[in-house]
Amino acid sequence: MTENKWIDxxxxxxxxxxxxxxxxxxxxxxxxxxxxxxxEYADDVSATSNTPEKVNVLEWSRWALPGNETQFSxxxxxxxxxxxxxPEYPFKIITKAKVxxxxxxxxxxxxxxxxxxxxxxxxxxxxxxxxxWFGLHTEGELCYWVTTSARRAIEPxxxxxxxxxxxxxxxxxxxxxxxxxxxxxxxxxxSLYKADEYLWADETQIxxxxxxxxxxxxxxxxxxxxxxxxxxxxxxxxxxxxxFASRSFKLFKDIRVWD
Amino acid sequence: MEQLELIxxxxxxxxxxxxxxxxxxxxxxxxxFALLRRITRKYITRKFNEHYGLLTGKVVFYTGVIIIxxxxxxxxxxxxxxxxxxxxxxxxxxxxASQTSVSNIISGIFLIAEQSFVIGDxxxxxxxxxxxxxxxxxxxxxxxxxxxxxRIPNETMIKTEVINITRFPIRRVDCYISVAYKEDLIRVRKxxxxxxxxxxxxxxxxxxxxxFDGFGSSSINILFVxxxxxxxxxxxxxxxxxxxxxxxxxxxxxxxxxHVSLYAGSATDSIPIVMSEREKLQND
Numbered sequence: 001m002t003e004n005k006w007i008d009x010x011x012x013x014x015x016x017x018x019x020x021x022x023x024x025x026x027x028x029x030x031x032x033x034x035x036x037x038x039x040e041y042a043d044d045v046s047a048t049s050n051t052p053e054k055v056n057v058l059e060w061s062r063w064a065l066p067g068n069e070t071q072f073s074x075x076x077x078x079x080x081x082x083x084x085x086x087p088e089y090p091f092k093i094i095t096k097a098k099v100x101x102x103x104x105x106x107x108x109x110x111x112x113x114x115x116x117x118x119x120x121x122x123x124x125x126x127x128x129x130x131x132x133w134f135g136l137h138t139e140g141e142l143c144y145w146v147t148t149s150a151r152r153a154i155e156p157x158x159x160x161x162x163x164x165x166x167x168x169x170x171x172x173x174x175x176x177x178x179x180x181x182x183x184x185x186x187x188x189x190x191s192l193y194k195a196d197e198y199l200w201a202d203e204t205q206i207x208x209x210x211x212x213x214x215x216x217x218x219x220x221x222x223x224x225x226x227x228x229x230x231x232x233x234x235x236x237x238x239x240x241x242x243x244f245a246s247r248s249f250k251l252f253k254d255i256r257v258w259d
Numbered sequence: 260m261e262q263l264e265l266i267x268x269x270x271x272x273x274x275x276x277x278x279x280x281x282x283x284x285x286x287x288x289x290x291x292f293a294l295l296r297r298i299t300r301k302y303i304t305r306k307f308n309e310h311y312g313l314l315t316g317k318v319v320f321y322t323g324v325i326i327i328x329x330x331x332x333x334x335x336x337x338x339x340x341x342x343x344x345x346x347x348x349x350x351x352x353x354x355x356a357s358q359t360s361v362s363n364i365i366s367g368i369f370l371i372a373e374q375s376f377v378i379g380d381x382x383x384x385x386x387x388x389x390x391x392x393x394x395x396x397x398x399x400x401x402x403x404x405x406x407x408x409x410r411i412p413n414e415t416m417i418k419t420e421v422i423n424i425t426r427f428p429i430r431r432v433d434c435y436i437s438v439a440y441k442e443d444l445i446r447v448r449k450x451x452x453x454x455x456x457x458x459x460x461x462x463x464x465x466x467x468x469x470x471f472d473g474f475g476s477s478s479i480n481i482l483f484v485x486x487x488x489x490x491x492x493x494x495x496x497x498x499x500x501x502x503x504x505x506x507x508x509x510x511x512x513x514x515x516x517x518h519v520s521l522y523a524g525s526a527t528d529s530i531p532i533v534m535s536e537r538e539k540l541q542n543d
Contacts (some may be wrong), residue, residue, distance in 0.1 A: 128460050130456065131461070131488070132463040133464055138428075
């Protein structure tokens, strides 16, 4: 059993408190009717030791509050853009085969008012994700980039309280093997569940129809079977389209990088 | 009061009423058409784009102004037939005299139809780079980044090469780098890719690329490219080049300055250097 990272925190006037979630430490400071928020990453070379003077060197952002609020909560949320997932070792899915893979996505921390959970003060990524472009040079969409092991089975040692495990089921319906070298995961349409202090996403099913066709994508919108006893903690950012056609597998062979 | 009496003497009563009516036509008509222009512009901008909105708004407003003028002249008792006849003759004369303007108007129509750029795009024309403010009947107006205003006739725009910098959503940042001949290029390549990977603004796809640019007189020249969304272009150019310089300094990779090696020729030994006493003392 791991420690609960998604806690409520009381910050009184002129008080400064910090809370560590994975590689990021979030600082909250109450000044008059404002809440000041700062964050620091463990791998930041400019990070200083945890001393009282530290609060003076942090980069604070100020937020005016609707009332004299003292209770704040940390809640997980999926990144605000789709995530392109690249397996460390690409693999092929043969014709008509169905595979289930697990990928871990670092979540964002939503700092909210405990009394009004919909009142989001700010969002802080637990890991600063790189950007990537999904599409052609002339059109496409900005996504985050995550390299994953694309595990076929999830072990307890793989779990982290700040990483959401996304089960993905891929069915290759085309007549040739499918190269799974990149996958665009529409995380903004996924819910987050918490089971034993670990985060899970609902299952995504992808039916690959062929190279030139869009894949059918289904969000199951229910607790995955691996997360028994868990409960919904965060709703999707955008309403779930239970079944939609989407280009999920990147076909960068079609794109000339050097013009 | 005396002035009013004077006007009454000069102008007959029905003519005063006509004048008031004409005045009201302008006072009410112009704001109404200005309002219509604003509504049309907003609607078309929302439905299509800002440029079409601006154009349609102008058409609505100026059509309204012409209608008001014609109605006013009719009310004031001017017969429009001789006026139109005179306008025809005048039109021919003006047409000959304003060939450039006509050419600009036609070029403007082509510019709008072709849509090589729209309002808000950043373009380069004849060495000037700036934001397109408007595409008007006669000219294209551009705001340069030093906040200067440039007006380019439509005819010139049609004839000149125009580079639209913000047409596509992503842009490439080119970093021209020189390293000393003694450096291991495989290590340099690894460092460059690592710098790009750790820069969150640099896109992972399309992948960054290192291109060997040639053996220079004092250095090996490399072109390293990475991509960013168009909004982050300048940010990436700064952070990427600064990151490369910082990493090169940390890793001890030399960015050479132009230098010249002197040889006395194959028949002789190296050029002898004699150190003065003062230099010796300084070195000690």
